[in-house]
Amino acid sequence: MSAGAGTGAPAASRRGILRVMMSSTAERCLRVLHLEDSELDHELTYAQLRRGGLNVAMTRVDSEPGFLRALEQDWDVVLSDYNLPGFSGLVALDLLKASGASIPFLLLSGEIGEDAAVEAMRNGASDYLLKNNMARLVPALLHAVEANETRLAHRAADQELVQSRQRLRELAQHLQTSVEAERAAIAREIHDDVGGSLTALNFDLAWIARHSDSLAVRQRVASALETVAHAIEASQRVMHNLRPAILEQGLVAALQWMSSRFERRTGVACRFRTDCDALALPPGVPLVAYRTAQEALTNITKHAAATQVAIDLTLAAGTLTLEISDNGRGLRSADLQKARSFGIRGLHERAGTVGGWVDLSSHGRGTTLILSVPLDGADALFDPAAGVDILLRDEQSDPSAWGEL
Numbered sequence: 001m002s003a004g005a006g007t008g009a010p011a012a013s014r015r016g017i018l019r020v021m022m023s024s025t026a027e028r029c030l031r032v033l034h035l036e037d038s039e040l041d042h043e044l045t046y047a048q049l050r051r052g053g054l055n056v057a058m059t060r061v062d063s064e065p066g067f068l069r070a071l072e073q074d075w076d077v078v079l080s081d082y083n084l085p086g087f088s089g090l091v092a093l094d095l096l097k098a099s100g101a102s103i104p105f106l107l108l109s110g111e112i113g114e115d116a117a118v119e120a121m122r123n124g125a126s127d128y129l130l131k132n133n134m135a136r137l138v139p140a141l142l143h144a145v146e147a148n149e150t151r152l153a154h155r156a157a158d159q160e161l162v163q164s165r166q167r168l169r170e171l172a173q174h175l176q177t178s179v180e181a182e183r184a185a186i187a188r189e190i191h192d193d194v195g196g197s198l199t200a201l202n203f204d205l206a207w208i209a210r211h212s213d214s215l216a217v218r219q220r221v222a223s224a225l226e227t228v229a230h231a232i233e234a235s236q237r238v239m240h241n242l243r244p245a246i247l248e249q250g251l252v253a254a255l256q257w258m259s260s261r262f263e264r265r266t267g268v269a270c271r272f273r274t275d276c277d278a279l280a281l282p283p284g285v286p287l288v289a290y291r292t293a294q295e296a297l298t299n300i301t302k303h304a305a306a307t308q309v310a311i312d313l314t315l316a317a318g319t320l321t322l323e324i325s326d327n328g329r330g331l332r333s334a335d336l337q338k339a340r341s342f343g344i345r346g347l348h349e350r351a352g353t354v355g356g357w358v359d360l361s362s363h364g365r366g367t368t369l370i371l372s373v374p375l376d377g378a379d380a381l382f383d384p385a386a387g388v389d390i391l392l393r394d395e396q397s398d399p400s401a402w403g404e405l
């Protein structure tokens with residue numbers, strides 16, 4: 001049941017071939033499945049394709065079982081008669097669609113009414129041709145094959161883009177998590193090594209001061225003690241920036257502390273409001289909220305020229321919302337496209353690590369940044385006895401767990 005086959009190289013893979021041009025399609029060996037009950041019409045069609053310069057490997061089938069069996073193989077195009085004994089082109093088209101194979105389908109019939117042609121096209125046929133007008137066969141077939149390959153290439157490129165965006169998002173989130181873990185580890189080392197040594201030094205110097213009769217020694221020791229006190233203060237400041245110990249007292253206390261420190265340092269009025277006293281927060285959420293507020297306040301200091309700032313923390317309908325707004329100069333969407341600005345981009349990724357998201361709005365004057373985190377059933381586990389946020393984690397007693405977002 002098969003007409004002569006071309007001997008060229010196997011047809012190129014149907015995937016990812018945007019670059020297939022008309023000429024290369026015409027040059028390669030096209031695998032054509034021909035649904036046709038007349039051997040003579042089949043031979044004529046084959047001859048027409050060869051005359052048109054195509055290299056084809058063509059197989060004829062004339063029944064539904066034969067067609068279904070043939071669909072198990074790869075084809076570049078299906079050419080189908082409209083009416084066959086006990087079978088039809090439209091049913092074949094449905095079967096082809098149901099198989100999930102992405103193969104262009106051309107109707108090639110002795111006669112086909114306008115209604116049938118329209119229905120076929122609506123059902124996904126690439127084209128329809130009349131057997132008495134075979135001149136159009138080669139261009140129509142090449143066009144159908146190329147359009148299909150272009151569509152597949154687009155689809156593959158879209159999928160690749162989606163995957164690559166997903167990988168990028170995962171990488172950015174992993175980066176945020178690693179940075180926090182690293183910060184926690186450095187803070188621990190400063191606490192244990194540097195802090196430990198400075199405390200010991202403090203004791204030793206005090207001992208020397210107590211046991212020395214020399215005024216000069218005692219004066220020198222007093223000056224050394226001052227330096228040590230400075231170093232202790234500096235290491236505590238560094239530790240706090242690396243891992244905000246205030247979070248141990250809960251997110252509410254930490255935000256309260258942050259807003260009053262901001263007001264003291266910048267002279268910009270900062271009001272903190274919340275209706276939450278103690279709330280159960282999944283691991284990572286307090287730190288994400290804390291870092292979000294920290295970046296928003298840094299941005300206000302750097303860019304907003306504001307005179308008033310408001311921070312609101314609410315828990316409603318199972319979603320924790322942290323809103324930081326200022327009355328500054330406002331923000332334009334172009335500001336967020338700056339190549340070297342990663343603060344707000346980082347906040348989006350950070351929010352993603354706990355299933356949340358960040359919204360920014362600015363209408364003329366003022367900017368509002370909102371972090372929303374659905375708490376998935378862990379909502380409103382108020383514990384009035386605790387008085388502070390309960391960090392839901394296994395190692396509640398280990399503050400280094402903050403590193404594990």
Ligand SMILES: Nc1ncnc2c1ncn2[C@@H]1O[C@H](COP(=O)(O)OP(=O)(O)O)[C@@H](O)[C@H]1O
Binds near residue numbers: 329331343
């Ligand atoms: N509160 C704000 N008021 C006005 N402009 C802001 C504010 N926050 C951010 N911006 C603008 O958005 C840009 C991007 O911010 P960000 O991503 O944090 O990067 P960076 O602070 O490093 O520039 C800033 O450069 C600034 O122009």
Ligand SMILES: [Mg+2]
Binds near residue numbers: 295299343344
């Ligand atoms: Mg910033």
